[in-house]
Amino acid sequence: MTGFDFGIDRLVIGLFTGLTYGLLAVGLVLVYRSSRFVNFAHGSIGAFGASVLALFVADWGLPYWASFVVAILIAALLSGLVEVVVVRRLEGRPSLVGMIATLGLSQLILVMSLVINSDGVSGFTYPKPTLLPTFEIQSLPIGTPYVAMLVLAPVLLAGLGWFLRHHRMGMAIRAAADDPDIARLEGIPARWMATLAWTIAGGIAAFSAILVTPTTAGAGMEGLGPDLLLKGLAGAVIARMSSIPIAIAASLGIGVIEQLLLSNPDTRGLVTVVIAVIIVVALLRQPQLGRAGQDKGRWRRVVLPPLPEAYRGVRSIVWLPRVSVALGIAVAVGLAYVVSNDTASVLTLVAGYTLVGLSVGLLTGVSGQLSLGQFAYAGIAAAASVHVADSTSNFLVGLLCGVLSAAVASALVGIPAMRLKGLALAVSTLAFALATSTWLLRQGVFLGDGIAPAKPTWWDYPLEYAVDYYLFALLMLCIGVWVTNNLRHGGFGRMVQALRDNEHAARAFTVPNRMRMLQLYAVSGGLAGLGGIVIGHGQSQLTVNSFPAAASIDVVAVTVVGGLTVTLGPLIGALIIVGLPALVGMSTVGQAALAVAWLLVVIFLPDGIGGVLVRGRDLLYDGLARRHGIDPLRERHGVVDATGHASSPLHERPRLEGLVPRAPAATHGAASILTVDGVSRRFGGVVAVDHVGFEVAPGEILGVIGPNGAGKTTCFEIVAGFTRPDRGRIVFDGIDVTSATPEQRAREGLVRSFQDAALFPTLTVHETLMVAQERVEPTRLWTSALGVRSAERDKSAAADEVLERMRLTHYARHAVGELSTGTRRVVELACLLTLEPRVLLLDEPSAGIAQSESDALGDLLLEIREELGTTMVVIEHDLPLLSRLSDRMIAMNLGRVIATGTPDEVRTDPAVVTSYLGADQAAIHRSGLRLAQPDGDRGPDPLATRIQPVTSR
Numbered sequence: 001m002t003g004f005d006f007g008i009d010r011l012v013i014g015l016f017t018g019l020t021y022g023l024l025a026v027g028l029v030l031v032y033r034s035s036r037f038v039n040f041a042h043g044s045i046g047a048f049g050a051s052v053l054a055l056f057v058a059d060w061g062l063p064y065w066a067s068f069v070v071a072i073l074i075a076a077l078l079s080g081l082v083e084v085v086v087v088r089r090l091e092g093r094p095s096l097v098g099m100i101a102t103l104g105l106s107q108l109i110l111v112m113s114l115v116i117n118s119d120g121v122s123g124f125t126y127p128k129p130t131l132l133p134t135f136e137i138q139s140l141p142i143g144t145p146y147v148a149m150l151v152l153a154p155v156l157l158a159g160l161g162w163f164l165r166h167h168r169m170g171m172a173i174r175a176a177a178d179d180p181d182i183a184r185l186e187g188i189p190a191r192w193m194a195t196l197a198w199t200i201a202g203g204i205a206a207f208s209a210i211l212v213t214p215t216t217a218g219a220g221m222e223g224l225g226p227d228l229l230l231k232g233l234a235g236a237v238i239a240r241m242s243s244i245p246i247a248i249a250a251s252l253g254i255g256v257i258e259q260l261l262l263s264n265p266d267t268r269g270l271v272t273v274v275i276a277v278i279i280v281v282a283l284l285r286q287p288q289l290g291r292a293g294q295d296k297g298r299w300r301r302v303v304l305p306p307l308p309e310a311y312r313g314v315r316s317i318v319w320l321p322r323v324s325v326a327l328g329i330a331v332a333v334g335l336a337y338v339v340s341n342d343t344a345s346v347l348t349l350v351a352g353y354t355l356v357g358l359s360v361g362l363l364t365g366v367s368g369q370l371s372l373g374q375f376a377y378a379g380i381a382a383a384a385s386v387h388v389a390d391s392t393s394n395f396l397v398g399l400l401c402g403v404l405s406a407a408v409a410s411a412l413v414g415i416p417a418m419r420l421k422g423l424a425l426a427v428s429t430l431a432f433a434l435a436t437s438t439w440l441l442r443q444g445v446f447l448g449d450g451i452a453p454a455k456p457t458w459w460d461y462p463l464e465y466a467v468d469y470y471l472f473a474l475l476m477l478c479i480g481v482w483v484t485n486n487l488r489h490g491g492f493g494r495m496v497q498a499l500r501d502n503e504h505a506a507r508a509f510t511v512p513n514r515m516r517m518l519q520l521y522a523v524s525g526g527l528a529g530l531g532g533i534v535i536g537h538g539q540s541q542l543t544v545n546s547f548p549a550a551a552s553i554d555v556v557a558v559t560v561v562g563g564l565t566v567t568l569g570p571l572i573g574a575l576i577i578v579g580l581p582a583l584v585g586m587s588t589v590g591q592a593a594l595a596v597a598w599l600l601v602v603i604f605l606p607d608g609i610g611g612v613l614v615r616g617r618d619l620l621y622d623g624l625a626r627r628h629g630i631d632p633l634r635e636r637h638g639v640v641d642a643t644g645h646a647s648s649p650l651h652e653r654p655r656l657e658g659l660v661p662r663a664p665a666a667t668h669g670a671a672s673i674l675t676v677d678g679v680s681r682r683f684g685g686v687v688a689v690d691h692v693g694f695e696v697a698p699g700e701i702l703g704v705i706g707p708n709g710a711g712k713t714t715c716f717e718i719v720a721g722f723t724r725p726d727r728g729r730i731v732f733d734g735i736d737v738t739s740a741t742p743e744q745r746a747r748e749g750l751v752r753s754f755q756d757a758a759l760f761p762t763l764t765v766h767e768t769l770m771v772a773q774e775r776v777e778p779t780r781l782w783t784s785a786l787g788v789r790s791a792e793r794d795k796s797a798a799a800d801e802v803l804e805r806m807r808l809t810h811y812a813r814h815a816v817g818e819l820s821t822g823t824r825r826v827v828e829l830a831c832l833l834t835l836e837p838r839v840l841l842l843d844e845p846s847a848g849i850a851q852s853e854s855d856a857l858g859d860l861l862l863e864i865r866e867e868l869g870t871t872m873v874v875i876e877h878d879l880p881l882l883s884r885l886s887d888r889m890i891a892m893n894l895g896r897v898i899a900t901g902t903p904d905e906v907r908t909d910p911a912v913v914t915s916y917l918g919a920d921q922a923a924i925h926r927s928g929l930r931l932a933q934p935d936g937d938r939g940p941d942p943l944a945t946r947i948q949p950v951t952s953r
């Protein structure tokens with residue numbers, strides 16, 4: 001191969017670096033499997049171990065190998081301690097919070113390392129392993145650190161592999177990582193196994209750092225920089241965050257590929273790009289990884305619920321926020337006239353970070369997805385803006401092009417991650433951030449070796465001085481905050497939050513998930529781009545160093561510390577994390593204090609500092625309201641008196657007439673409005689649905705029964721479009737909809753409910769009803785961004801009306817997650833009616849509700865058919881209820897339709913009875929049940945009660 005110079009010396013270096021990446025990958029995998037997040041403190045823990053060794057050997061003169069073992073043990077203990085003291089406290093919170101905590105920890109541990117290794121022993125002065133031979137390969141000296149790594153690392157990894165596979169404790173670690181609940185049932189202390197996994201990972205990190213530090217010429221102790229992190233993650237992702245041997249093999253390959261690329265001057269800069277491509281390809285080949293990384297932690301509400309209506313009558317509550325905003329802006333503008341240019345530069349940087357942080361707040365706060373690459377978009381926007389402003393001599397055109405280019409880049413990067421979510425977006429955006437800063441921005445069309453940005457002008461007055469430019473930054477910040485606030489509190493934010501809470505339910509409500517995600521990526525990219533433009537044009541020389549990949553990680557911390565749930569959170573975070581150290585100059589102690597404060601905020605203040613301020617504001621408003629005779633508890637939570645509405649809304653006879661237009665009968669003249677034609681679906685070896693076919697006539701109610709696992713829900717999933725059939729067709733009102741998405745089907749009027757009726761736990765009932773109106777009036781991004789309120793007002797009024805008619809008004813301000821199952825089911829029904837369905841697919845509508853409610857539910861469903869003409873297919877285990885509802889019934893077992901006919905015919909069908917009881921005739925006999933006799937003597941109806949599936953033993 002021309003240009004590549006690859007000899008045995010490069011191979012040795014490749015294997016050495018590959019082994020270090022492999023050790024890193026193993027540490028990341030161990031922690032990820034136990035705690036489900038990427039540990040950013042992994043590198044710092046290694047650096048800490050390396051500092052301890054430097055202290056023992058260089059300062060105290062202790063023997064190398066004894067110190068080696070003890071230093072590794074100390075780092076391992078520190079890592080275990082981190083799990084016990086920090087990680088455990090975050091249980092049940094989104095895994096993102098764990099990552100952020102380890103970012104703070106990383107800073108703290110690094111500061112501790114610097115204190116221990118106060119002489120700064122590193123690079124070639126760092127102690128090397130003793131008692132080992134050295135030699136040369138093709139004039140490359142192979143020192144003792146290389147020998148130790150190449151000899152000891154395989155031994156360590158083989159030992160670890162044996163331990164995890166064959167030792168009781170190792171097996172317990174794996175069992176606890178796979179499923180902590182099952183492990184606990186088997187008597188394994190799952191929590192302590194996680195601690196053990198962290199401890200081992202910490203030891204591995206120290207082992208690697210101690211042997212790598214003497215080979216890195218002059219490099220200081222550093223934590224897990226994004227570059228090294230990415231290389232470790234590449235191996236870990238290829239190994240699906242689970243297989244240790246694959247992680248090592250992949251890392252060795254990456255080490256060798258890296259050396260190969262470095263050996264050719266033409267490809268030297270492409271290392272990160274190649275690794276980024278490897279990562280994205282690896283991710284796309286394993287969508288289950290993305291899903292595994294999806295956050296199961298408890299989400300918090302994205303925006304605090306709007307102020308109660310009654311508060312709007314209190315003048316001080318109406319004026320206070322307006323006055324505060326005006327005062328805040330006045331002070332910020334006033335600063336320009338009193339601060340020095342240096343301070344103004346820092347404030348500009350704070351504004352830039354805040355804008356990038358707003359994009360994180362939108363992406364991570366509202367949609368729950370972590371991006372570690374927002375500064376890449378900032379860099380792209382700054383470069384585009386500077387070039388376009390230069391060539392057109394128009395700053396505004398440059399600015400708009402910059403924002404647009406960042407929006408496009410962000411949407412493009414989001415596309416592959418869209419299917420995967422969870423860890424996938426974090427990893428691919430980190431890869432993109434590094435590829436951008438090490439290669440893309442270095443290209444001549446972007447920043448090359450550096451460009452001089454033009455300054456904006458204000459009526460011909462160029463904003464050259466930092467104090468003047470700061471005013472421009474402030475203006476951009478105000479625009480960014482305004483738009484973000486509109487998006488978060490308007491229809492767009494509500495929809496994205498619904499997608500985050502429950503994507504399937506949102507899609508069943510016609511929310512097009514992909515299009516909305518794409519819009520979200522674009523908007524957040526655009527905001528980050530605006531931040532980049534503010535930072536970029538503020539500098540005299542713009543280089544790639546202006547947008548380091550590490551800043552993308554810092555800005556996440558900025559946003560979390562400030563508060564993900566508060567629009568202005570990033571401003572608070574940026575003032576503390578970016579502004580404060582730059583303005584007052586931080587000593588080591590100061591940095592440590594800041595890192596500790598950061599950790600404390602992440603652990604103890606789930607809504608960040610902004611959340612505390614908002615709670616303070618709410619207390620103040622409540623106090624003001626009380627002085628006007630308003631009861632805050634009642635207004636905020638809709639608490640009613642004992643005689644009020646404690647009973648189920650089902651008992652209060654909802655009013656349906658004229659609620660929505662009556663569903664037309666089949667518009668294509670067909671006798672059936674829904675045809676399921678020979679549909680089959682298998683999952684691995686299980687045939688869930690096997691050649692199922694049935695028809696539903698307009699206005700009919702078709703009941704579906706069958707024991708657990710019969711394939712009823714899978715059949716519904718196929719009809720509603722959530723699962724693709726392997727074979728067969730779905731025809732809705734004469735049109736083949738087999739390849740239509742769930743949201744397209746719902747838009748046509750084929751609407752489903754879910755067995756758990758989970759809806760959107762963090763939205764209020766009123767907001768949920770507004771999401772359901774997406775079918776009739778889809779939210780537009782632009783009107784939402786510009787805060788146009790007319791559509792929102794209409795939706796709100798319509799939601800109020802539906803709530804009133806369904807007797808749900810008293811729950812309007814309750815979060816859906818707080819409701820009883822029965823009430824949640826009524827809310828779900830209210831939403832489904834809002835969608836104006838023609839065919840309703842109801843999956844166990846009576847599950848989890850009391851018997852008395854179940855009767856009322858039956859009345860309601862019949863009334864819906866009566867008043868609105870809705871066709872229904874109902875899966876139900878409550879046979880009396882279903883018999884009352886259904887015109888016809890089908891029974892399923894083992895994926896097949898085994899009986900069809902009137903309710904009476906089906907529930908006395910011998911095959912149906914046997915399917916519920918198992919095929920054991922003796923069991924049927926023993927149970928005293930009798931099947932329908934030819935002479936009509938039915939005996940006690942075997943299925944006349946709520947069916948509890950019986951397993952034959």
Ligand SMILES: Nc1ncnc2c1ncn2[C@@H]1O[C@H](COP(=O)(O)OP(=O)(O)OP(=O)(O)O)[C@@H](O)[C@H]1O
Pocket residue numbers: 683686687688706707708709710711712713714715
């Ligand atoms: N996504 C999936 N992956 C693997 N197997 C699945 C999947 N979905 C369903 N199955 C299997 O298909 C079979 C049918 O399940 P399904 O949920 O459709 O039954 P059901 O009749 O709705 O049962 P239930 O009354 O308990 O809801 C079961 O054996 C189930 O384990």
